[in-house]
Each structure stands twice: as C-alpha cells, then as structure tokens.
Amino acid sequence: MSNFWSLYPDLQEQLDEVTKIIEDSVRDSHDFIINAVHDTVQSGGKLLRPAFVLLGSTFGEEPKRNILNLAAIVEMLHIATLIHDDIIDEAKLRRGVESVQSKYGKDSAVFIGDYLFAKIFTLVSEDFHKESAIGLSKVIMKICRGELIQYSVRYKFNSSIMQYLRIITGKTASLFSVSLLVGAEETNANEKIKSALAKTGYRIGMAFQIIDDCLDYSTKNIIKKSTMNDLKQGYLTLPVIYALQNDKDGKLENLLKNSTFTNEEIGLIHSAVVENNGLEQSRTLARKYTQKAYDSLRKLPDCESKDRLKYIIDKLLIRDY
Amino acid sequence: MSNFWSLYPDLQEQLDEVTKIIEDSVRDSHDFIINAVHDTVQSGGKLLRPAFVLLGSTFGEEPKRNILNLAAIVEMLHIATLIHDDIIDEAKLRRGVESVQSKYGKDSAVFIGDYLFAKIFTLVSEDFHKESAIGLSKVIMKICRGELIQYSVRYKFNSSIMQYLRIITGKTASLFSVSLLVGAEETNANEKIKSALAKTGYRIGMAFQIIDDCLDYSTKNIIKKSTMNDLKQGYLTLPVIYALQNDKDGKLENLLKNSTFTNEEIGLIHSAVVENNGLEQSRTLARKYTQKAYDSLRKLPDCESKDRLKYIIDKLLIRDY
Numbered sequence: 001m002s003n004f005w006s007l008y009p010d011l012q013e014q015l016d017e018v019t020k021i022i023e024d025s026v027r028d029s030h031d032f033i034i035n036a037v038h039d040t041v042q043s044g045g046k047l048l049r050p051a052f053v054l055l056g057s058t059f060g061e062e063p064k065r066n067i068l069n070l071a072a073i074v075e076m077l078h079i080a081t082l083i084h085d086d087i088i089d090e091a092k093l094r095r096g097v098e099s100v101q102s103k104y105g106k107d108s109a110v111f112i113g114d115y116l117f118a119k120i121f122t123l124v125s126e127d128f129h130k131e132s133a134i135g136l137s138k139v140i141m142k143i144c145r146g147e148l149i150q151y152s153v154r155y156k157f158n159s160s161i162m163q164y165l166r167i168i169t170g171k172t173a174s175l176f177s178v179s180l181l182v183g184a185e186e187t188n189a190n191e192k193i194k195s196a197l198a199k200t201g202y203r204i205g206m207a208f209q210i211i212d213d214c215l216d217y218s219t220k221n222i223i224k225k226s227t228m229n230d231l232k233q234g235y236l237t238l239p240v241i242y243a244l245q246n247d248k249d250g251k252l253e254n255l256l257k258n259s260t261f262t263n264e265e266i267g268l269i270h271s272a273v274v275e276n277n278g279l280e281q282s283r284t285l286a287r288k289y290t291q292k293a294y295d296s297l298r299k300l301p302d303c304e305s306k307d308r309l310k311y312i313i314d315k316l317l318i319r320d321y
Numbered sequence: 322m323s324n325f326w327s328l329y330p331d332l333q334e335q336l337d338e339v340t341k342i343i344e345d346s347v348r349d350s351h352d353f354i355i356n357a358v359h360d361t362v363q364s365g366g367k368l369l370r371p372a373f374v375l376l377g378s379t380f381g382e383e384p385k386r387n388i389l390n391l392a393a394i395v396e397m398l399h400i401a402t403l404i405h406d407d408i409i410d411e412a413k414l415r416r417g418v419e420s421v422q423s424k425y426g427k428d429s430a431v432f433i434g435d436y437l438f439a440k441i442f443t444l445v446s447e448d449f450h451k452e453s454a455i456g457l458s459k460v461i462m463k464i465c466r467g468e469l470i471q472y473s474v475r476y477k478f479n480s481s482i483m484q485y486l487r488i489i490t491g492k493t494a495s496l497f498s499v500s501l502l503v504g505a506e507e508t509n510a511n512e513k514i515k516s517a518l519a520k521t522g523y524r525i526g527m528a529f530q531i532i533d534d535c536l537d538y539s540t541k542n543i544i545k546k547s548t549m550n551d552l553k554q555g556y557l558t559l560p561v562i563y564a565l566q567n568d569k570d571g572k573l574e575n576l577l578k579n580s581t582f583t584n585e586e587i588g589l590i591h592s593a594v595v596e597n598n599g600l601e602q603s604r605t606l607a608r609k610y611t612q613k614a615y616d617s618l619r620k621l622p623d624c625e626s627k628d629r630l631k632y633i634i635d636k637l638l639i640r641d642y
Contacts, residue, residue, distance in 0.1 A: 029466065030466055030473075087427075087428075088431060105472070106408075106409075107409040107472055108472055110408055111405070111465040111472075112469070113435075114405060114438065114461060114465045115462055115465035115466065117435065117438055117439075118438070118458045118459070118462045118465065119458070121442045121458040122455055122459060125451055125454040126451075130446055130447075133442065134443055138439070138443060139439075140435060140438070140439035143435075144432040144435045144436035144439065145350065145351050145436065148353050148429060148433070148436075149351070151429055151432075152351075
C-alpha cells in the first residue's frame with residue numbers, strides 16, 4: 001500500500017475497506033476477472049479517485065450510507081480503463097506488476113474490461129442517483145474520445161495544444177473531476193459546491209498529467225523507456241508539442257520522424273525539447289492549472305475535507321518538475 | 322437491407338427509423354466512431370434485436386413514447402459487442418464489409434466499442450427504467466463471461482455441454498431475451514407476460530446459435546473458413562463436443578490437436594463429427610429449444626405481435642440444418 005495517506009489513518013482505513021468491496025463485487029464472476037482485479041488492487045496505488053469520492057461526499061447535506069460502494073465503483077472504472085489501455089500500449093507491467101493483457105492475453109483483457117464496465121453500471125444503477133450513472137458513463141465517453149484523438153494525431157508534428165488538452169482531459173482530469181462530483185451529488189450538496197468540487201478535480205487532473213509529462217524531460221538526458229515507446233509510436237506530449245512550435249529549423253521534427261532511436265538521438269531530442277522551451281512552457285501551464293486548483297478549492301466552505309484536498313494538491317502538484 | 326421483414330412493412334419502417342436514431346446518436350462523437358457505426362448499420366443485418374424490443378413493447382399496458390430509442394440502444398449494444406468480438410477473432414470482414422478492427426486498427430476498435438457501451442448507458446439511464454439499465458448491463462456481463470469461458474476451454478477436448486450452453490447464452494440468447502423483455506418492461510407489461518417473453522427470446526437464441534453451429538457440419542465435407550479458424554484456435558462447437566463424447570478410439574481428438582489442417586484432414590474431421598453422431602445430437606437439441614420457444618410463445622395473449630414472433634421462429638428455426 002502507498003503511504004500517501006499516513007497523515008489520515010481514518011481515510012486509509014476507509015480506502016482499505018473500498019479495496020475489499022472491489023474484490024467482493026467480482027467474487028461471483030470468472031477466475032480471470034477475480035484474479036485481474038485482485039492483482040490490480042493489491043499493487044498498491046494511492047487510490048486517489050475513491051479518496052476524492054469520500055472527500056466530496058462530506059460536502060453534502062445528507063449522510064450517505066453506501067458511499068464506500070460508490071468509491072469502489074469509481075476505482076473499478078479506473079481499473080477497467082487501465083486494463084484496456086494496456087492492451088493498446090502492449091504494456092508488460094502496470095505498477096510494477098504484470099499487466100492483465102500480458103498475463104491473460106489481449107483477448108481476455110478486452111472482455112475483463114468490458115465485464116467491469118458492465119458491473120459498474122449495474123452497481124451504480126442499482127443504488128445511486130441517475131446523475132451519478134450518467135456522470136460516470138460520460139467520463140468513459142470522454143476517455144475514449146481522448147484516446148481516439150491521441151491515435152488520430154500520431155506523427156502529426158503540428159498537433160495543437162488544444163488536442164493535447166482534450167487527450168489529457170480524458171486520460172486523467174475527467175475522472176478526477178467526476179470522482180469529487182459524484183460524492184457530493186449523492187449527499188445532495190448544493191450546486192455551487194458541486195461546481196467548485198468538479199473544477200478542483202479537473203484542474204488537479206490537468207496539472208497532474210502535465211507534470212507527469214514534464215518529468216520525462218526534466219532530468220538531463222534521461223528519457224524513460226515508456227516515453228521512448230510513445231515517441232516511437234508518434235505520440236507527442238506537451239513539452240514536445242511546445243518545442244515543435246518553436247522548432248524553426250525543423251531539427252526536432254527530423255529527429256522525431258525515426259521509428260527507432262540511438263542513445264545519441266535520444267540525447268539530441270531531449271536537448272532540443274529543452275532548448276526550444278518545450279519544458280519551460282509546459283511547466284508554466286502546469287503551474288497555472290495548479291493555481292487554478294487552489295482558486296476553486298478556496299470556494300469551498302472551510303472544513304476538514306477542504307484541508308485534506310489542499311494536502312493532496314500540495315503533495316501531488318508542488319514539487320520539482 | 323435484409324428483406325426478412327417484407328411481410329411487415331410497418332415494422333420495416335420502424336427499423337429504418339431505428340437505424341437513423343443510431344447514426345444520429347453518435348453524430349457528436351469522433352469520426353472513427355461515426356464511420357464505424359455507419360458502416361455497421363448500413364451493412365444490412367436483419368435488426369432482429371430492435372425488432373424484438375418493438376414487438377415486446379406492444380405487450381405492455383402503457384404506450385411508450387420513445388420505444389424506438391430503446392430499440393436503437395439495444396442494437397448499439399449488439400454493434401459494440403461485435404466490434405470487440407472482431408478484435409479477438411481478427412476478423413477482416415463483418416457481414417461482408419471490412420470490420421472495424423481491420424479498418425481502424427485494434428487500438429481504435431477497443432475504444433470505439435467502449436465509447437458505444439458508455440453511450441448506451443448514458444442513453445438508457447437518461448430516459449428508461451432502472452430495470453432496463455440493469456438488464457442491459459447484466460447482458461454485457463453474461464456475454465463477457467461466455468467469452469472468457471470460451472477462451473478458458475480452448476483445446477479442452479472434454480469440455481462439457483454445460484460450458485457450451487453458457488457460452489452461447491452469452492453469445493446470442495441473453496440479448497435476444499433481454500430485447501423482448503425491456504420492451505415489455507418499459508410499457509409495464511405484467512410479470513407473467515414478461516417472463517414468457519424473456520423465455521421465448523432465450524430459447525429462440527439458443528436454438529438459433531445451435532443451428533448456426535450445425536450448419537458448419539451439415540453440408541458434406543465443406544467446412545467454412547471461419548469454422549476452420551475456430552478449430553485451429555481450439556474453439557469447439559456443439560457438434561464437435563458431442564462427437565468427442567462418442568469418440569471412443571480418440572481418432573477425432575487426434576485430428577483436432579493440429580493447428581493447421583490439410584484438405585484431407587478437414588474431410589476426416591467432418592466425417593468423424595457426423596459418424597460420431599455429433600451433428601444428429603446437436604440437431605435434436607436445436608429442435609428441443611425450438612419446441613420450447615413455441616411453448617413459451619403460446620403463453621402470450623393472442624395478438625398481432627404474437628403472430629409476428631411466430632413468423633420469426635418459423636423463419637429462423639424451421640429449416641434444413
């Protein structure tokens with residue numbers, strides 16, 4: 001388990017319970033599904049999204065009996081998208097553990113993910129507000145749209161910041177946003193609070209993903225294997241997109257056209273991204289989203305959960321990148 | 322368009338409308354999705370499932386304004402499962418048209434299918450009974466479970482009739498059943514009628530799929546390419562499973578262990594399935610399900626829709642196989 005929540009043992013305890021609920025809810029399915037879910041939840045993520053559901057739920061006016069179940073549903077949605085994502089990336093590992101597609105084959109991974117989607121909709125339709133069901137469905141649509149845009153703009157060296165932002169909205173921000181929102185929705189929080197929570201989640205997600213993409217270029221001359229694979233497949237992240245916009249002599253574009261890279265070329269790409277201000281401009285945008293996250297957080301009434309959300313922003317977004 | 326409904330031009334007209342609704346409902350998505358859906362709906366299937374929804378809806382006590390939308394949702398669910406199915410089968414064609422995975426790549430096909438699932442859940446949550454949402458989610462779970470069983474029993478030459486029946490429940494019968502059921506659900510039909518409709522749909526589906534599997538072995542010495550591919554991948558259908566149970570000398574099992582087949586071996590497999598009574602026992606089971614479909618149909622009150630359901634059973638299930 002991650003020690004991200006060590007300051008808040010009560011929250012950690014609830015998240016442990018969420019993990020149990022997730023495993024229990026697929027107990028009557030198929031061995032592949034049971035094991036895939038077990039491996040994923042035991043690999044020790046921070047469980048940010050269910051934590052958002054729990055924190056969001058404290059802003060409402062009514063108590064909610066089964067909010068841990070909703071937190072579990074949201075994490076299951078995340079797991080299902082990761083399983084399908086790994087099929088595409090042909091990822092061998094996920095959080096250091098063998099990925100579902102590598103362990104059970106791509107064929108099974110498609111249906112394990114589909115099963116989880118369907119299970120999520122059954123559970124959410126049975127016990128929660130119609131708005132939560134619709135909210136979660138729409139997140140999946142955004143994720144898919146983001147993935148299809150990402151696929152469509154591969155090798156497009158003039159791809160726009162707007163396209164990138166739409167991709168990471170799908171990849172990260174939309175589920176962060178909805179996680180905070182559905183919690184508040186289920187406890188009937190007022191519209192202002194719901195809007196502030198949804199914005200806070202969205203902005204945390206945007207900053208979080210941009211920072212993740214910055215980290216690939218911030219350590220001198222070291223590019224992670226996964227980033228190299230992205231580059232080989234023509235997937236461009238923000239630092240590269242900015243750098244390409246400033247790439248007057250076309251040097252970076254030429255380097256990126258390759259489908260394999262020597263160590264020297266990797267070094268050159270790295271330098272070109274930094275020299276063309278790609279990293280610096282990305283950092284500026286990440287800081288803007290971080291500031292905006294604090295801005296929307298301030299609109300929430302003072303309470304313990306607000307402090308915890310501030311802690312999350314500090315810890316996730318205030319760092320060297 | 323298929324001419325399956327030529328006796329019932331009013332129904333054909335409604336199904337044309339359903340096709341339009343399907344295309345309209347993804348209009349605001351991504352080009353890949355718009356085109357994938359367009360290609361699929363224009364390739365001219367019989368639209369059995371939406372027809373079931375429409376027929377089922379006439380058994381209720383209340384009129385239903387937007388039943389065409391529900392029929393469209395059910396067909397979209399079918400389309401989404403076909404798109405994911407084709408990824409697994411690496412199918413090049415679907416109803417004679419290039420398959421989505423072949424045209425847009427496997428990566429896109431995963432997300433096009435996921436998008437459609439999510440769209441289905443959004444639409445059904447927005448406008449229809451909670452029971453319909455849950456019913457449709459559970460069908461997807463059954464389909465996935467069937468697919469995973471099918472994958473798990475590959476090359477298992479002692480796989481059971483029970484496993485086969487569960488696989489085809491997922492593949493065909495569960496969606497046939499739910500299609501008739503949700504129509505009746507939305508117009509508040511009584512429990513007896515809903516149960517008779519669900520059973521009728523299930524039994525039509527079971528007979529339909531068994532007949533389809535019989536057809537592979539009923540024409541002397543001709544095995545379709547798709548069947549051969551199934552055999553090569555270790556997927557066994559009912560005629561083969563029955564034949565293996567009667568395969569005292571292990572001749573058929575030995576033949577099936579290959580991963581490629583000469584024309585001579587194909588002929589030998591074909592003969593062994595027939596000689597070991599695999600085809601005949603399968604036919605008997607198909608006829609049983611057909612009879613049972615008529616039995617549950619008789620429990621419905623006499624009306625035009627009942628006659629049309631009888632027409633469907635006659636046309637789909639009473640034939641040489």
